[in-house]
Amino acid sequence: MSLIPGPLYRGLFRPILFSLDAETAHHLALSMLSMMPPLPVADDPPELRCSLWGLEFSNPIGLAAGMDKDAIAIGAWQSLGFGFAELGTITPRPQPGNPKPRVFRLPEHRALINRLGFPSEGMEAVAPRLEKVRRAGTRMRIALNFGPNTDTPVEKVAADYAALMARLAPLADFIVINVSSPNTPGLRNWQSPDRMRELFAAMEQVSTGSRRPPILLKVAPDLDDATLGAISDTAMALHVDGMVVCNTTLKRGEVGVTSAHEGGLSGHPLRDLARDRIASVYRRTQGRLPIIGVGGIMNADDALAHVKAGASLVELYTGLIYEGPGLIAAMKKELANLLRREGFRSISEAVGTATKV
Ligand SMILES: Cc1cc2nc3c(=O)[nH]c(=O)nc-3n(C[C@H](O)[C@H](O)[C@H](O)COP(=O)(O)O)c2cc1C
Numbered sequence: 001m002s003l004i005p006g007p008l009y010r011g012l013f014r015p016i017l018f019s020l021d022a023e024t025a026h027h028l029a030l031s032m033l034s035m036m037p038p039l040p041v042a043d044d045p046p047e048l049r050c051s052l053w054g055l056e057f058s059n060p061i062g063l064a065a066g067m068d069k070d071a072i073a074i075g076a077w078q079s080l081g082f083g084f085a086e087l088g089t090i091t092p093r094p095q096p097g098n099p100k101p102r103v104f105r106l107p108e109h110r111a112l113i114n115r116l117g118f119p120s121e122g123m124e125a126v127a128p129r130l131e132k133v134r135r136a137g138t139r140m141r142i143a144l145n146f147g148p149n150t151d152t153p154v155e156k157v158a159a160d161y162a163a164l165m166a167r168l169a170p171l172a173d174f175i176v177i178n179v180s181s182p183n184t185p186g187l188r189n190w191q192s193p194d195r196m197r198e199l200f201a202a203m204e205q206v207s208t209g210s211r212r213p214p215i216l217l218k219v220a221p222d223l224d225d226a227t228l229g230a231i232s233d234t235a236m237a238l239h240v241d242g243m244v245v246c247n248t249t250l251k252r253g254e255v256g257v258t259s260a261h262e263g264g265l266s267g268h269p270l271r272d273l274a275r276d277r278i279a280s281v282y283r284r285t286q287g288r289l290p291i292i293g294v295g296g297i298m299n300a301d302d303a304l305a306h307v308k309a310g311a312s313l314v315e316l317y318t319g320l321i322y323e324g325p326g327l328i329a330a331m332k333k334e335l336a337n338l339l340r341r342e343g344f345r346s347i348s349e350a351v352g353t354a355t356k357v
Helices: 006-018 022-035 075-082 121-138 155-171 192-206 227-239 268-284 300-309 318-323 327-341
Strands: 051-052 055-056 061-063 084-090 103-107 111-114 141-144 174-178 215-219 240-245 263-267 291-294 312-315
Touching: 006 022, 022 103, 051 121, 055 192, 061 327, 075 084, 075 121, 103 268, 111 268, 121 141, 121 155, 121 318, 141 155, 155 174, 155 192, 174 300, 192 215, 215 227, 227 268, 263 268, 263 327, 268 291, 268 300, 291 300, 300 312, 300 327, 312 318, 312 327, 318 327
Parallel strands: 061 084, 061 312, 084 141, 141 174, 174 215, 215 240, 240 291, 291 312
Antiparallel strands: 051 055, 103 111, 111 263
């Protein structure tokens, strides 16, 4: 079912939401979604089914991190038709994030700029919400995205990730280690082979009960080929389970945007850069490391192009702001059509077909 079809969203709901400050509109929409009763979700087209790390996904389209930082609207993401939702970034202790205003729309570019800086209710507030959802069961897969507190000294950052693992890993289908937000000073420095070894060594020490979920690393789009290559090699050597490519960009002119706002840019202008970074990781790892492709996906064509570049799953955030909640149902239908038209029997068959390894 399509919850608020695109034309109705663009003609009615979007003008109302866009008349509000971006963060106010976000909280309003999120609290409405969190109150929504669960809706029956139609079965997904069989071509969209896929399996990764021993987990079944009814479709490859996921909610990107940042939309539901405190895991308050999980039922709504399932009702909207997502195959998975990445919740967070969650920090160990609660923190308010950066001063407001800190989210800005660029409608002429179908883009956003944010410098939220991980506002989070903290892991102890999020855990009971996840426990409740786990007890009830979900068709959708749940990923948790972890980040350190802003006031954590650099020598304790690895311990922050370890604390999040210990508390929340048993509640997640998979984990995403976020070392790529541009809004937490020094965080992106963890995108280096030495720091990665330190981080993953700290997480190895953590006992997560009977099961250790897959762990993925989320990277920035602003890394050059050599650095991204070194990170990909290290990820393979450390048996990291996959990479999320990519977070928001600090670039402006190179992606055709002029704006005085500081922060990470997302949405349409990020699309080609994200696709290029996905292809770069796919080539370097010879398709052996699963990639979640994210950045600038606004429709099924964009999603399929990220898949063909090398992504096994995709995610979006900004597309939902511009196209509304009916986007996911519409995208799934169109994605299945595109696969049939192009002669692919399943989404997995299309992965990496546009990238030479
Ligand atoms: C307002 C906003 C907040 C975000 N917060 C997070 C976050 O907390 N953690 C994270 O890993 N990524 C965060 N992101 C980045 C998204 O997950 C995604 O990587 C990026 O927006 C590119 O996808 P898009 O073009 O579909 O939005 C945020 C993005 C936006 C727009």
